[in-house]
Amino acid sequence: MKNIEKQTFQNPILPGFYPDPSICRAGDDYYLITSSFGFFPGVPIFHSKDLVNWEQIGHVLDRPSQLNLDGGGISGGIYAPTIRYHNGTFYMVTTNITNGGNFIVTADNPAGPWSDPYWIENAPGIDPSLFFDEDGKVYFTAAWMAKDAHKFSDMEIWGQELDLTEMKLVGERHSLWRGALKNAHSPEGPHLYKVNGYYYLLIAEGGTQHFHAVTIARSKNVFGPYEGYEGNPILTHRHLGKKYPISNPGHADLVETQNGEWWMVALASRPYGGYYKNLGRETFLIPVEWEDEWPVVSPGTGRVESTYDVPNLPFFSVAKNEVRDDFEDEKLGFVWNGIRTPREDFYSLTERSGYLRLKLRPQKMVDVLKPPSMSMNPEENREDVIDHPSFIGRRQQHMNFTATVKMDFNPHNDDETAGLALVQNNNFQYRFECSMVDGQKVVRLIKCTSKTEMDYLKGTFSYENCETKLAEAPCNSDSLYLKITASGQDYSFFYGESLEKSQLLADNVDGRILNPDSAGGFVGTYIGMFASSNGNQSENAADFDWFDYEEIKSK
Structure with missing residues (x-):
C-alpha cells in the first residue's frame, strides 16, 4: 500500500x-x-x-x-x-x-x-x-x-x-x-x-x-x-x-x-x-x-x-503578495494603514499619476499623548488631541526583511521632512528622513524614545521625549532611494540616487526600542512613508514612486 x-x-x-x-x-x-x-x-x-x-x-x-x-x-x-x-x-x-x-x-x-x-x-x-x-x-x-x-x-x-x-x-x-x-x-x-x-x-x-x-x-x-x-x-x-x-x-x-x-x-x-x-x-x-x-x-x-x-479541507489558492506596490491603482491596497482617523485629505494617488503623494502638514510623527482615561473633551481642549499624521504604513511581518522606496522630495526649509519611519508608537520610532540643514539637503536617521510616567488613580501624567540624530549625510539628487534592511534586531539604513549607488548611512542599529513590551502598548512595528512640516503650514509634498517589502529568507 x-x-x-x-x-x-x-x-x-x-x-x-x-x-x-x-x-x-x-x-x-x-x-x-x-x-x-x-x-x-x-x-x-x-x-x-x-x-x-x-x-x-x-x-x-x-x-x-x-x-x-x-x-x-x-x-x-x-x-x-x-x-x-x-x-x-x-x-x-x-x-x-x-x-x-x-x-x-x-x-x-x-x-x-x-x-x-x-x-x-x-x-x-x-x-x-x-x-x-x-x-x-x-x-x-x-x-x-x-x-x-x-x-x-x-x-x-x-x-x-x-x-x-x-x-x-x-x-x-x-x-x-x-x-x-x-x-x-x-x-x-x-x-x-x-x-x-x-x-x-x-x-x-x-x-x-x-x-x-x-x-x-x-x-x-x-x-x-x-x-x-x-x-x-x-x-x-x-x-x-x-x-x-x-x-x-x-x-x-x-x-x-x-x-x-x-x-x-x-x-x-x-x-x-x-x-x-x-x-x-x-x-x-x-x-x-x-x-x-x-x-x-x-x-x-x-x-x-x-x-x-493541514486541516481536512480543500486547498485554498491565494494570490502571492507582491513585493512592490507601484501605486498605480485608484485606491490603496488593504495592506496599508494610517494612524488615527483622517479628518482631511493628506494623501493622493491621482495628483501625480503612478505616485503616492503625501502632503506636508503641521502634524508630527512624534507627539505628547495623554492616556485616554485622562484626556479631556477633545473639542474643548485641542492641545490634548493627537491628530493624524501624514503617514501610510504596513506591518513588519518578518524578523529579516528589506524595505525600499523611491521618493521625490525637495524640502524648502529645515522643518520639512519626509521619508521612511519604523514606528512602534507615538514616541518610540526610527525616522529615516530627508530634510534641509542651513540650505543643504540632507538625509539623516533619528532615534526617538520617551519616558512616560502616569498614575491612573491620581490622574497624574509626566512625559519626557528624547530624540537623537544617529547619522546624517548630504544628498543632492531630486530622486532619493531609501532602503532599510533588518537582520534580527540589527537594522541598517542605505540611501542613494539609485539602487546601484546606494551608500550606508547607519549599520546594525539596535531595533529593540521597537519592542512593545519596552515601549509600552499592544501593537507590532509598522514601517511606512511619512511627510511633515513639523508644526508649520506648508504647500509642499513628497511623492513616492514605489514601495518594496520582502522577507530575507535564511540560507
Missing part, C-alpha cells in the same frame, strides 16, 4: 501584528478578523476555505463614521473584535476604548460595506462577544471590573440577553465567571459555544504578556453557574520560560469545520534577539480535540507548534 505523506502548514498563519483573532464559518467559507487599535482603516478581515491560506478582503471599519480614533494613542482605539455569522448576516462587535465604548456593525457581504455602529448602551468593559442560541435568543458577553475589585486586573466576565432587533440589552446582567485561578489576573476575551448540551465559556486570563493563558468553564445554563475545567489552563506557555520560540499564547476563538474538526485561532508572539517582540502578537492556528466533553488543545504536546498537519 502506498504511503501518503501528510501535508503540513507553518505558523503563524498571519505573521506580524494581527492580535486577538476571531473566526466564524459561513458554509464552506471562513472569515477571520483581528484587533487594529489606533490604525485606520480598522479591523482587517480575511477569507479562507482551508484555515491555512488567508486572503484579506477589506476592513470592517473603513469610514470615519464607523471609526473615531481622535485623540487616542496607537494602542488605543479598537480592542478585541468578535465576528459571528447568523441567518445570512455577519456581525462584528468590538470596543472603541478611545471614543464610544462597545458597538456592533453588520453586513450581508463580509467584504463590505458594513453598517455604521449600533452603540450598545449600559454595556461596560471590553472584549465583547455574541452568542446565538438554538432557541433564537442572542447573548452579549464582555469583561469588566468586578464589584469587589481591589486593583485594575480584578475583572469578571458578564453576560446579558441582547434584543437583536433594537440592538439593546434586555433583562438582568449576570456575572458568569472570574477565571480559573484564584484572584485571576485580567479575565477577558470571552466567547460562548454550545456543544452537546453544555454552554462552554472560553476566556483569556493572566494578561496578554508572558503569563497569558486560555481557560474554559461550562454550564447547563447560559447564565451559569459555570464550573471551571480541572485541566485549566487549556493553553499557555508561561511555564516554558522566556527562551521558548513562541511566547504568550492566548485570547482564542474556536471553530468547527464542515467535516467535524475543531480548530483554535489564538494570538502568540515570536521573540527574537532576546525577549523582544517587534512583530507584536500574531495569529496562530492550533488543532483541538474533545475528550470527556472538554477540549484538548494541540493534542500530544499542549503547546503551540510551528507546524501541524
Whole structure:
C-alpha cells in the first residue's frame, strides 16, 4: 500500500501584528478578523476555505463614521473584535476604548460595506462577544471590573440577553465567571459555544504578556453557574520560560469545520534577539480535540507548534503578495494603514499619476499623548488631541526583511521632512528622513524614545521625549532611494540616487526600542512613508514612486 505523506502548514498563519483573532464559518467559507487599535482603516478581515491560506478582503471599519480614533494613542482605539455569522448576516462587535465604548456593525457581504455602529448602551468593559442560541435568543458577553475589585486586573466576565432587533440589552446582567485561578489576573476575551448540551465559556486570563493563558468553564445554563475545567489552563506557555520560540499564547476563538474538526485561532508572539517582540502578537492556528466533553488543545504536546498537519479541507489558492506596490491603482491596497482617523485629505494617488503623494502638514510623527482615561473633551481642549499624521504604513511581518522606496522630495526649509519611519508608537520610532540643514539637503536617521510616567488613580501624567540624530549625510539628487534592511534586531539604513549607488548611512542599529513590551502598548512595528512640516503650514509634498517589502529568507 502506498504511503501518503501528510501535508503540513507553518505558523503563524498571519505573521506580524494581527492580535486577538476571531473566526466564524459561513458554509464552506471562513472569515477571520483581528484587533487594529489606533490604525485606520480598522479591523482587517480575511477569507479562507482551508484555515491555512488567508486572503484579506477589506476592513470592517473603513469610514470615519464607523471609526473615531481622535485623540487616542496607537494602542488605543479598537480592542478585541468578535465576528459571528447568523441567518445570512455577519456581525462584528468590538470596543472603541478611545471614543464610544462597545458597538456592533453588520453586513450581508463580509467584504463590505458594513453598517455604521449600533452603540450598545449600559454595556461596560471590553472584549465583547455574541452568542446565538438554538432557541433564537442572542447573548452579549464582555469583561469588566468586578464589584469587589481591589486593583485594575480584578475583572469578571458578564453576560446579558441582547434584543437583536433594537440592538439593546434586555433583562438582568449576570456575572458568569472570574477565571480559573484564584484572584485571576485580567479575565477577558470571552466567547460562548454550545456543544452537546453544555454552554462552554472560553476566556483569556493572566494578561496578554508572558503569563497569558486560555481557560474554559461550562454550564447547563447560559447564565451559569459555570464550573471551571480541572485541566485549566487549556493553553499557555508561561511555564516554558522566556527562551521558548513562541511566547504568550492566548485570547482564542474556536471553530468547527464542515467535516467535524475543531480548530483554535489564538494570538502568540515570536521573540527574537532576546525577549523582544517587534512583530507584536500574531495569529496562530492550533488543532483541538474533545475528550470527556472538554477540549484538548494541540493534542500530544499542549503547546503551540510551528507546524501541524493541514486541516481536512480543500486547498485554498491565494494570490502571492507582491513585493512592490507601484501605486498605480485608484485606491490603496488593504495592506496599508494610517494612524488615527483622517479628518482631511493628506494623501493622493491621482495628483501625480503612478505616485503616492503625501502632503506636508503641521502634524508630527512624534507627539505628547495623554492616556485616554485622562484626556479631556477633545473639542474643548485641542492641545490634548493627537491628530493624524501624514503617514501610510504596513506591518513588519518578518524578523529579516528589506524595505525600499523611491521618493521625490525637495524640502524648502529645515522643518520639512519626509521619508521612511519604523514606528512602534507615538514616541518610540526610527525616522529615516530627508530634510534641509542651513540650505543643504540632507538625509539623516533619528532615534526617538520617551519616558512616560502616569498614575491612573491620581490622574497624574509626566512625559519626557528624547530624540537623537544617529547619522546624517548630504544628498543632492531630486530622486532619493531609501532602503532599510533588518537582520534580527540589527537594522541598517542605505540611501542613494539609485539602487546601484546606494551608500550606508547607519549599520546594525539596535531595533529593540521597537519592542512593545519596552515601549509600552499592544501593537507590532509598522514601517511606512511619512511627510511633515513639523508644526508649520506648508504647500509642499513628497511623492513616492514605489514601495518594496520582502522577507530575507535564511540560507
